[in-house]
Amino acid sequence: MSSATAAPSAPDEHTAVPGDAGATRLLAGWHATGRRADLTDHLRRHGQPPVATTLGSRTSMQLMQAVESAGLTGRGGAGFPTARKLRAVAQRGGRAVVVINAMESEPASRKDQFLLAVAPHLVLDGAVLAAVAVGADTVHICLPRTRAAQYRQLSTALDERHRACLDPVRLRLHALPHAYVSSESTALVRWLNGGQARPQESPPRTHERGVARRPTLVHNAETLAHLALIARRGSDWFRRTGTPDEPGTTLVTVSGAVATPGVQEVALGTPLATIVDRAGGATEALGAVLLGGFAGTWLAAEDVCTPLTRRDLAPLGAAPGAGVLIALPHSACxxxxxxxxxxxxxxxxxxxxxxxxxxxxxxxxxxxxxxxxxxxxxxxxxxxxxxxxxxxxxxxxxxxxxxxxxxxxxxxxxxxxxxxxxxxxxxxxxxxxxxxxxxxxxxxxxx
Missing domain, CATH: 1.20.1440.230 (NADH-ubiquinone oxidoreductase 51kDa subunit, iron-sulphur binding domain)
Incomplete structure (x- = not known):
């Protein structure tokens, strides 16, 4: 496994921290090669997109059942069951819309930026698969306009897919104003409808009437990448890691007083202390950790043995949130x-x-x-x-x-x-x- 080195203050967007090899799924290609996966690399590792190999013989309902059996939940922060969101949009009827939320406005998070940089086609496969499953003809990819390099990289990935005639739906890339609240799902819908990138009150909910007044599915990049792997490898494979109640892996951005800040892929249920250790360990005695980012929860140093699951963190008033862990030294206020x-x-x-x-x-x-x-x-x-x-x-x-x-x-x-x-x-x-x-x-x- 290879790993770049990040500045001590915050993880670089192209930094991955080695972890448990059995829990490396989304980042397997990066750890194996140390480079971004273009379409050729992606197809060599994962095979043809699930849309081409699976949906010809498997109905959309069966795909949703596989996602439900896998127990996949959203990795954007709320942790809502992914299959329920898929069904909610599909059951509305008519032509739907899918939105990839790649805004990642949490300042301490780099996980979606990193995933899109090193494995963009895994995310795009998941979005196209979700689009076919819910009856959508368009996938909107929303990025902050402050990340010009990321926009260029994704444009290249979309060109590769277009030349290969991979996708049965249209993929459109957008650059949005960058603010903390512009990553909220209703803010994306509002902007795509010609308004401002600010949240709007509901009802109607996004799955009822979203982009162009059509049923709209909004997922963050990591969730869609997991969906693409479940479609290829099945729910039993997905549940081989994690916990029975909260299966699978998740990406965590680790920063603060650790030797090697960066993005880790860890099995759900991994103790927070283990995540700190995999980041090279604490560089100073810890006073607390911030879990979930700027909208997260401070935990005392004695709580770092807690497993990273909603169930275990709930008694502490915490949750995995946006997948952020910041180690605060005892010497800080x-x-x-x-x-x-x-x-x-x-x-x-x-x-x-x-x-x-x-x-x-x-x-x-x-x-x-x-x-x-x-x-x-x-x-x-x-x-x-x-x-x-x-x-x-x-x-x-x-x-x-x-x-x-x-x-x-x-x-x-x-x-x-x-x-x-x-x-x-x-x-x-x-x-x-x-x-x-x-x-x-x-x-x-x-x-």
């Missing part, structure tokens, strides 16, 4: 790191509803004051009240993620919290940030 992330989330909201327009900036402002040791006597009770009001009130889930991050920080860094409230900012708060946070400014345009 978790409250300061959280304040910077909350300021970013507040700036990147859609500003369309009360929780985003008023609640998020207020929470971010209070957290900034707390991190700086400028807390007033009512700050903690105010933060508790405001974070409790944010979830389930917005047009999308953006406020929910920010509230989860803030609440988990108050719990995990309780000892630091007492000092910041009573004696001013700790010494670690004055040190350089350990988690890279993009500039806290909204996009110049939502179109």
């Amino acid at each position: 978790g409250l300061s790191e959280t304040a910077r992330m909350l300021a970013y989330l507040a700036a990147h909201s859609a500003h369309q509803c009360g929780p985003c327009h008023f609640g998020l900036p207020a929470v971010a402002e209070d957290f900034t004051a707390l991190a700086a040791g400028h807390a007033d006597p009512d700050l903690l009770s105010r933060l508790d009240r405001r974070t409790a009001l944010l979830p389930d009130r917005g047009a999308c889930r953006h406020p929910d993620g920010a509230a989860r991050l803030a609440a988990s920080a108050l719990h995990t860094f309780a000892d630091d919290l007492d000092q910041h409230l009573t004696r001013g900012a700790c010494a670690a708060a004055r040190r350089p940030a350990r988690i890279p946070v993009p500039p806290a400014k909204p996009p110049e345009t939502w179109r």
Whole structure:
């Protein structure tokens, strides 16, 4: 196996960390060759696309049953059963649409970017297969316009498939405005319909009326790549790794205080500590880990033995989320790191509803004051009240993620919290940030 080396601050988009060979599926080609797979490489490794070899003798319903038996769930963050989404669109009738969500707006995540860079045809196979299964004639591929190199790479992959006459459906590549909320599924649909790349309230839901008012299936890149492998190798093969309740592998972007940050493919159920070890181990004593990214959950260092499954993480108020694990050293200030992330989330909201327009900036402002040791006597009770009001009130889930991050920080860094409230900012708060946070400014345009 080969692996590139990334900068210590964040994983490079072309970095993969070797892991358990038995759990290497999506990234098998990269680990075997160390290079991107063009169409020739892809066909040599995986054979002809499932659309050509399978759907001629297997109905779409049988394919959905295979995905259901495999237990595949969405790898974009919500973890919704993939087969249920397929059926929901297929049962609407009429001509549907498929959207590949490759926006990956979570700042700490590189997994979908990496997968599309090294195995684009696996993702595209899955999208075409899903399109045929739900009765779609078009697949829209949505990328942020800030990633010009990724756009060129995918354009090349689409040209290869076009010359080979592989696909029975149309594949269209789009470059969208890049903001945290522009990766939300309704934001993609809204933009493809000629509007702004901001979330919109439902109903109607995307599977009911989406792009061009047609039933629309939206999946992230990793989910579709898994679907392509299930179609080729079957549900029993997929379930050979992972846990009985949560089978398969998942991609995780590991960064922070680890020796080899990068993207790993791990079996679900792998302890978080093992994931840290496969990233070369911690470079300093750990104080906490952030699981799920900027909209995720802080976990105390003693919780790193927890397996990476929704079932095991639920008692801790956490979930795999967007597939991000950030190791925070004990020498860093978790409250300061959280304040910077909350300021970013507040700036990147859609500003369309009360929780985003008023609640998020207020929470971010209070957290900034707390991190700086400028807390007033009512700050903690105010933060508790405001974070409790944010979830389930917005047009999308953006406020929910920010509230989860803030609440988990108050719990995990309780000892630091007492000092910041009573004696001013700790010494670690004055040190350089350990988690890279993009500039806290909204996009110049939502179109």
